[in-house]
Amino acid sequence: MSQVIRAEGLRKRFGETRALDGVDLAVEEGTVLGVLGPNGAGKTTAVRVLATLAKPDEGRAEICGYDVMRDATRVRALIGLTGQYASLDEELTGRENLVMIGRLLDLPRAEARARAAGLLERFRLSDAAGRAVKTYSGGMRRRLDIAASMINRPRVVFLDEPTTGLDPRARGEVWDTVREMALDGATVLLTTQYLEEADALADRIAVFDHGRVIEDGTPAELKARAGRQTLVVRAAEVFRTEQLAAIVAELTGERPEVRLDAGLVTAPVTDPGVLRAVVQRLDEAGLVAAEVALRLPSLDEVFLSLTGHAADAAGSAAEEQLEGSVR
Numbered sequence: 462m463s464q465v466i467r468a469e470g471l472r473k474r475f476g477e478t479r480a481l482d483g484v485d486l487a488v489e490e491g492t493v494l495g496v497l498g499p500n501g502a503g504k505t506t507a508v509r510v511l512a513t514l515a516k517p518d519e520g521r522a523e524i525c526g527y528d529v530m531r532d533a534t535r536v537r538a539l540i541g542l543t544g545q546y547a548s549l550d551e552e553l554t555g556r557e558n559l560v561m562i563g564r565l566l567d568l569p570r571a572e573a574r575a576r577a578a579g580l581l582e583r584f585r586l587s588d589a590a591g592r593a594v595k596t597y598s599g600g601m602r603r604r605l606d607i608a609a610s611m612i613n614r615p616r617v618v619f620l621d622e623p624t625t626g627l628d629p630r631a632r633g634e635v636w637d638t639v640r641e642m643a644l645d646g647a648t649v650l651l652t653t654q655y656l657e658e659a660d661a662l663a664d665r666i667a668v669f670d671h672g673r674v675i676e677d678g679t680p681a682e683l684k685a686r687a688g689r690q691t692l693v694v695r696a697a698e699v700f701r702t703e704q705l706a707a708i709v710a711e712l713t714g715e716r717p718e719v720r721l722d723a724g725l726v727t728a729p730v731t732d733p734g735v736l737r738a739v740v741q742r743l744d745e746a747g748l749v750a751a752e753v754a755l756r757l758p759s760l761d762e763v764f765l766s767l768t769g770h771a772a773d774a775a776g777s778a779a780e781e782q783l784e785g786s787v788r
Contacts, residue, residue: 465490465617465648466511470520473506473672480506481517482672488650488665490616493643495663496652497764502669504652505545508619511650512542524617541610541618545625548606551595555586555605558594563612573612580608584638600631604638611642618642620651624658636661656760666760668767676767684757687766689729694739695752696724705750708742730755 466488473481481503488494496504509515511522513533522529524536549558556577563573581590584604594602603623610618620639624632632655639662643649653659659666660680667677676683692713696705702724709717709726712735717728736755743750758766 463490464488465525466494466523466650468507468511468520468522471507471510471517471522472519473503473510473515473517479672481510481520484520484669484672484674486511486522486667486674488648490648491643491646492664493639493649493651493662495659495666496650496669497654497656497659497666497760498652498669499654503672504669505621506672507669508542508621508650508652512540512619513537514542538613539616541613541615543603543607543610543618543620543623545622549594549602549609552593554591554593555581555597555601556590558605559609559612562609566613568612576612576614580611583641584608598631599627600634603627603631603635607635607638607642611647615647617648617650620649622652622654624653624655632658656764660760668764670767680760681757683760683763687758687763689731690733690755690757692728692730692735692739693752693754693756694726694743694750696726697749697751699724701748702726704746705743705748708746708748709739712738712742724751 464487466486468484468486471481471484472479484503484507486494486507496507498504506515510517511524511529513529513536516530525539527535527539529536550561553561559577559580560573563576564570568576581587584607586601586605586608589597589601594605597605607620607623624635627635636658639649639651651659651662663680665677665679666683667674669675676686678686692709694705694709696702699721702719702721705724706717706719706726709728713728713730715728715730717726719726733755736753740753
Protein backbone atom coordinates (compact mmCIF):
# COMPACT_ATOMS: atom_id res chain seq x y z
CA MET A 462 0.00 0.00 0.00
CA SER A 463 1.14 3.53 -0.71
CA GLN A 464 1.63 6.11 2.02
CA VAL A 465 -0.83 8.98 1.63
CA ILE A 466 0.24 10.92 4.75
CA ARG A 467 3.93 11.57 5.41
CA ALA A 468 5.48 13.90 7.95
CA GLU A 469 9.14 14.26 8.77
CA GLY A 470 10.65 16.30 11.56
CA LEU A 471 7.69 18.63 12.13
CA ARG A 472 8.41 21.33 14.67
CA LYS A 473 6.17 24.16 15.79
CA ARG A 474 6.65 26.62 18.63
CA PHE A 475 4.28 29.10 20.22
CA GLY A 476 6.44 31.38 22.31
CA GLU A 477 8.38 29.18 24.69
CA THR A 478 6.06 26.22 24.19
CA ARG A 479 7.06 23.44 21.79
CA ALA A 480 3.79 22.27 20.27
CA LEU A 481 5.57 19.87 17.91
CA ASP A 482 9.09 18.72 18.64
CA GLY A 483 10.18 16.61 15.67
CA VAL A 484 7.07 14.64 14.67
CA ASP A 485 7.37 11.83 12.09
CA LEU A 486 4.25 10.12 10.75
CA ALA A 487 3.45 7.70 7.92
CA VAL A 488 -0.08 6.53 7.14
CA GLU A 489 -0.90 3.97 4.47
CA GLU A 490 -3.81 4.30 2.10
CA GLY A 491 -7.16 3.00 3.33
CA THR A 492 -6.11 2.69 6.98
CA VAL A 493 -7.06 4.42 10.23
CA LEU A 494 -4.27 5.97 12.30
CA GLY A 495 -5.24 6.68 15.88
CA VAL A 496 -3.28 9.56 17.44
CA LEU A 497 -3.35 9.32 21.22
CA GLY A 498 -2.24 11.80 23.82
CA PRO A 499 -3.41 14.04 26.66
CA ASN A 500 -4.45 17.65 26.22
CA GLY A 501 -1.48 19.69 25.08
CA ALA A 502 0.39 16.73 23.57
CA GLY A 503 0.40 18.32 20.10
CA LYS A 504 -2.31 16.27 18.41
CA THR A 505 -4.40 19.21 17.20
CA THR A 506 -1.33 21.16 16.11
CA ALA A 507 -0.20 18.21 13.99
CA VAL A 508 -3.62 17.95 12.36
CA ARG A 509 -3.64 21.66 11.56
CA VAL A 510 -0.23 21.44 9.92
CA LEU A 511 -1.25 18.41 7.85
CA ALA A 512 -4.52 20.12 6.87
CA THR A 513 -2.64 23.27 5.68
CA LEU A 514 -4.11 25.40 8.49
CA ALA A 515 -0.78 26.04 10.23
CA LYS A 516 2.80 26.29 8.97
CA PRO A 517 5.51 24.27 10.67
CA ASP A 518 8.67 26.03 11.78
CA GLU A 519 10.70 23.06 10.58
CA GLY A 520 10.15 19.79 8.77
CA ARG A 521 7.93 18.81 5.87
CA ALA A 522 4.69 16.96 5.27
CA GLU A 523 2.92 15.50 2.23
CA ILE A 524 -0.63 14.43 1.52
CA CYS A 525 -0.96 12.06 -1.46
CA GLY A 526 2.48 13.21 -2.61
CA TYR A 527 1.70 16.95 -2.44
CA ASP A 528 3.62 19.20 -0.08
CA VAL A 529 1.27 20.82 2.44
CA MET A 530 3.17 24.10 2.14
CA ARG A 531 3.94 24.41 -1.58
CA ASP A 532 0.83 22.62 -2.85
CA ALA A 533 -1.71 23.70 -0.22
CA THR A 534 -4.51 24.26 -2.74
CA ARG A 535 -4.17 20.75 -4.17
CA VAL A 536 -3.96 19.26 -0.70
CA ARG A 537 -7.19 20.98 0.39
CA ALA A 538 -9.00 19.40 -2.57
CA LEU A 539 -7.96 15.96 -1.33
CA ILE A 540 -8.82 16.19 2.36
CA GLY A 541 -11.77 16.52 4.70
CA LEU A 542 -11.52 17.88 8.24
CA THR A 543 -13.82 17.56 11.22
CA GLY A 544 -12.65 19.50 14.26
CA GLN A 545 -13.53 19.06 17.90
CA TYR A 546 -16.55 21.34 17.63
CA ALA A 547 -19.31 21.10 15.04
CA SER A 548 -19.03 23.69 12.26
CA LEU A 549 -22.69 23.70 11.28
CA ASP A 550 -25.33 26.40 10.91
CA GLU A 551 -27.84 25.59 13.63
CA GLU A 552 -30.70 27.37 11.87
CA LEU A 553 -30.34 25.51 8.58
CA THR A 554 -31.56 21.98 7.99
CA GLY A 555 -29.16 19.09 7.64
CA ARG A 556 -29.71 19.05 3.89
CA GLU A 557 -29.22 22.80 3.56
CA ASN A 558 -25.92 22.62 5.46
CA LEU A 559 -24.51 20.00 3.13
CA VAL A 560 -25.71 21.71 -0.03
CA MET A 561 -24.26 25.02 1.17
CA ILE A 562 -20.85 23.43 1.75
CA GLY A 563 -20.99 21.76 -1.64
CA ARG A 564 -21.72 25.09 -3.29
CA LEU A 565 -18.85 26.73 -1.37
CA LEU A 566 -16.64 24.04 -2.89
CA ASP A 567 -17.83 25.14 -6.36
CA LEU A 568 -20.02 22.11 -7.00
CA PRO A 569 -22.89 22.73 -9.44
CA ARG A 570 -26.19 23.03 -7.58
CA ALA A 571 -27.55 19.71 -8.88
CA GLU A 572 -24.38 17.86 -7.93
CA ALA A 573 -24.30 19.47 -4.49
CA ARG A 574 -27.88 18.32 -3.87
CA ALA A 575 -27.13 14.81 -5.13
CA ARG A 576 -24.07 14.44 -2.92
CA ALA A 577 -25.97 15.83 0.07
CA ALA A 578 -28.74 13.28 -0.44
CA GLY A 579 -26.24 10.43 -0.74
CA LEU A 580 -24.38 11.43 2.40
CA LEU A 581 -27.56 11.90 4.42
CA GLU A 582 -28.60 8.37 3.51
CA ARG A 583 -25.14 6.93 4.14
CA PHE A 584 -24.94 8.49 7.60
CA ARG A 585 -28.51 7.52 8.47
CA LEU A 586 -29.78 11.10 8.57
CA SER A 587 -32.31 11.06 5.73
CA ASP A 588 -35.29 11.11 8.08
CA ALA A 589 -33.94 14.27 9.76
CA ALA A 590 -32.71 15.95 6.57
CA GLY A 591 -35.47 18.58 6.61
CA ARG A 592 -35.10 19.48 10.29
CA ALA A 593 -33.05 22.38 11.65
CA VAL A 594 -29.71 21.20 13.02
CA LYS A 595 -30.51 22.79 16.39
CA THR A 596 -33.04 19.97 16.90
CA TYR A 597 -30.43 17.24 16.34
CA SER A 598 -28.95 15.12 19.11
CA GLY A 599 -25.22 15.30 19.80
CA GLY A 600 -24.52 12.12 17.86
CA MET A 601 -26.57 13.31 14.87
CA ARG A 602 -24.69 16.60 14.78
CA ARG A 603 -21.34 14.86 14.78
CA ARG A 604 -22.43 12.50 12.01
CA LEU A 605 -23.63 15.47 9.97
CA ASP A 606 -20.36 17.28 10.66
CA ILE A 607 -18.40 14.26 9.40
CA ALA A 608 -20.71 14.04 6.38
CA ALA A 609 -19.89 17.67 5.63
CA SER A 610 -16.18 16.80 5.56
CA MET A 611 -16.96 14.12 2.94
CA ILE A 612 -18.85 16.34 0.49
CA ASN A 613 -15.76 16.67 -1.76
CA ARG A 614 -15.11 12.90 -1.68
CA PRO A 615 -11.75 13.27 0.08
CA ARG A 616 -9.02 10.67 -0.04
CA VAL A 617 -7.85 11.66 3.44
CA VAL A 618 -10.07 12.59 6.40
CA PHE A 619 -8.84 14.22 9.61
CA LEU A 620 -11.08 13.68 12.64
CA ASP A 621 -9.88 15.72 15.61
CA GLU A 622 -11.41 14.23 18.78
CA PRO A 623 -14.80 13.74 17.07
CA THR A 624 -16.51 12.10 20.05
CA THR A 625 -15.50 14.54 22.79
CA GLY A 626 -18.50 15.26 25.02
CA LEU A 627 -20.75 12.61 23.49
CA ASP A 628 -22.62 10.02 25.51
CA PRO A 629 -21.77 6.32 24.92
CA ARG A 630 -24.61 5.77 22.45
CA ALA A 631 -23.69 8.79 20.34
CA ARG A 632 -20.04 7.80 20.49
CA GLY A 633 -20.95 4.37 19.15
CA GLU A 634 -22.78 6.00 16.25
CA VAL A 635 -19.69 8.00 15.34
CA TRP A 636 -17.55 4.86 15.59
CA ASP A 637 -19.82 3.14 13.06
CA THR A 638 -19.42 6.15 10.77
CA VAL A 639 -15.62 5.99 10.95
CA ARG A 640 -15.67 2.26 10.18
CA GLU A 641 -17.84 2.90 7.13
CA MET A 642 -15.46 5.58 5.88
CA ALA A 643 -12.50 3.21 6.16
CA LEU A 644 -14.39 0.41 4.41
CA ASP A 645 -15.08 2.81 1.55
CA GLY A 646 -11.34 3.33 1.12
CA ALA A 647 -10.76 6.66 2.87
CA THR A 648 -7.57 7.13 4.87
CA VAL A 649 -8.44 8.42 8.32
CA LEU A 650 -6.28 10.18 10.92
CA LEU A 651 -8.22 10.14 14.18
CA THR A 652 -7.03 12.04 17.25
CA THR A 653 -8.55 10.99 20.54
CA GLN A 654 -8.06 10.90 24.29
CA TYR A 655 -10.22 7.77 24.55
CA LEU A 656 -7.99 4.71 24.44
CA GLU A 657 -10.92 2.36 23.90
CA GLU A 658 -11.78 4.42 20.82
CA ALA A 659 -8.33 3.97 19.32
CA ASP A 660 -8.39 0.26 20.22
CA ALA A 661 -11.74 -0.19 18.48
CA LEU A 662 -11.05 1.82 15.32
CA ALA A 663 -7.35 2.18 14.57
CA ASP A 664 -5.19 -0.07 12.40
CA ARG A 665 -2.14 1.66 13.87
CA ILE A 666 -1.63 4.02 16.81
CA ALA A 667 0.82 6.87 17.33
CA VAL A 668 1.26 7.99 20.93
CA PHE A 669 1.99 11.71 21.35
CA ASP A 670 3.46 13.28 24.46
CA HIS A 671 5.04 16.73 24.81
CA GLY A 672 4.98 17.33 21.06
CA ARG A 673 6.67 14.08 20.08
CA VAL A 674 5.63 10.63 18.85
CA ILE A 675 6.96 8.45 21.63
CA GLU A 676 5.67 5.13 20.27
CA ASP A 677 3.74 3.74 17.32
CA GLY A 678 2.46 0.40 16.10
CA THR A 679 -0.67 -1.69 15.93
CA PRO A 680 -2.74 -1.93 19.13
CA ALA A 681 -1.51 -5.51 19.60
CA GLU A 682 2.13 -4.47 19.09
CA LEU A 683 1.88 -1.69 21.64
CA LYS A 684 0.31 -4.01 24.17
CA ALA A 685 3.01 -6.63 23.57
CA ARG A 686 5.77 -4.04 24.04
CA ALA A 687 4.35 -3.11 27.41
CA GLY A 688 5.57 -6.53 28.51
CA ARG A 689 3.52 -7.90 31.34
CA GLN A 690 0.25 -9.70 30.91
CA THR A 691 -2.40 -9.94 33.60
CA LEU A 692 -3.53 -13.20 35.15
CA VAL A 693 -7.26 -13.20 35.88
CA VAL A 694 -8.76 -15.88 38.12
CA ARG A 695 -12.30 -15.90 39.51
CA ALA A 696 -13.35 -18.32 42.22
CA ALA A 697 -16.61 -20.21 41.66
CA GLU A 698 -17.05 -20.21 45.44
CA VAL A 699 -16.56 -16.62 46.60
CA PHE A 700 -15.77 -17.64 50.19
CA ARG A 701 -12.53 -19.27 48.90
CA THR A 702 -11.21 -16.07 47.31
CA GLU A 703 -8.53 -15.51 49.94
CA GLN A 704 -7.24 -19.05 49.42
CA LEU A 705 -7.17 -18.38 45.68
CA ALA A 706 -5.27 -15.14 46.24
CA ALA A 707 -2.62 -16.96 48.28
CA ILE A 708 -2.05 -19.45 45.46
CA VAL A 709 -1.77 -16.68 42.86
CA ALA A 710 0.66 -14.71 45.03
CA GLU A 711 2.88 -17.78 45.52
CA LEU A 712 3.01 -18.68 41.84
CA THR A 713 3.46 -15.17 40.43
CA GLY A 714 5.64 -13.65 43.12
CA GLU A 715 3.38 -10.61 43.00
CA ARG A 716 0.86 -9.13 45.40
CA PRO A 717 -2.45 -9.69 43.61
CA GLU A 718 -5.42 -7.39 43.51
CA VAL A 719 -8.38 -9.02 45.21
CA ARG A 720 -12.11 -8.35 44.99
CA LEU A 721 -13.64 -10.45 47.72
CA ASP A 722 -17.20 -9.55 46.70
CA ALA A 723 -16.68 -10.91 43.19
CA GLY A 724 -14.23 -13.72 43.94
CA LEU A 725 -11.81 -12.05 41.52
CA VAL A 726 -8.02 -12.17 41.78
CA THR A 727 -5.67 -10.48 39.29
CA ALA A 728 -1.88 -10.19 39.13
CA PRO A 729 0.74 -9.12 36.57
CA VAL A 730 2.81 -11.93 35.02
CA THR A 731 5.75 -12.15 32.63
CA ASP A 732 5.68 -15.92 32.04
CA PRO A 733 2.57 -17.26 30.23
CA GLY A 734 3.43 -20.70 31.62
CA VAL A 735 2.07 -19.61 34.98
CA LEU A 736 -1.43 -20.24 33.65
CA ARG A 737 -0.83 -24.01 33.54
CA ALA A 738 0.73 -23.94 37.00
CA VAL A 739 -2.29 -22.09 38.42
CA VAL A 740 -4.73 -24.59 36.91
CA GLN A 741 -2.70 -27.47 38.38
CA ARG A 742 -2.57 -25.93 41.86
CA LEU A 743 -6.27 -25.14 41.84
CA ASP A 744 -6.98 -28.77 40.95
CA GLU A 745 -4.73 -29.99 43.77
CA ALA A 746 -6.50 -27.68 46.22
CA GLY A 747 -9.96 -28.71 45.02
CA LEU A 748 -10.68 -25.09 44.22
CA VAL A 749 -13.05 -24.55 41.29
CA ALA A 750 -12.43 -21.48 39.10
CA ALA A 751 -15.24 -19.84 37.18
CA GLU A 752 -12.65 -18.02 35.08
CA VAL A 753 -8.93 -18.43 34.39
CA ALA A 754 -7.31 -16.29 31.72
CA LEU A 755 -4.33 -14.21 30.62
CA ARG A 756 -4.97 -10.86 29.02
CA LEU A 757 -2.70 -8.40 27.28
CA PRO A 758 -2.20 -5.00 28.89
CA SER A 759 -4.93 -2.50 28.13
CA LEU A 760 -4.01 0.59 26.12
CA ASP A 761 -4.46 2.55 29.36
CA GLU A 762 -1.69 0.46 30.91
CA VAL A 763 0.45 0.87 27.78
CA PHE A 764 0.04 4.64 27.89
CA LEU A 765 0.88 4.76 31.57
CA SER A 766 4.03 2.71 31.03
CA LEU A 767 5.13 4.96 28.15
CA THR A 768 4.40 8.38 29.63
CA GLY A 769 4.25 7.88 33.38
CA HIS A 770 0.74 9.35 33.53
CA ALA A 771 -2.79 8.38 32.51
CA ALA A 772 -4.01 9.11 29.00
CA ASP A 773 -6.71 11.49 30.17
CA ALA A 774 -4.33 13.51 32.32
CA ALA A 775 -4.35 17.16 31.34
CA GLY A 776 -1.27 18.80 29.92
CA SER A 777 0.41 21.74 31.54
CA ALA A 778 -1.42 25.06 31.65
CA ALA A 779 0.81 26.40 28.88
CA GLU A 780 0.08 23.40 26.66
CA GLU A 781 -3.66 23.63 27.24
CA GLN A 782 -3.58 27.29 26.28
CA LEU A 783 -1.60 26.37 23.17
CA GLU A 784 -4.09 23.72 22.02
CA GLY A 785 -6.90 26.23 22.46
CA SER A 786 -5.02 28.82 20.42
CA VAL A 787 -4.81 26.60 17.34
CA ARG A 788 -8.39 25.35 17.23
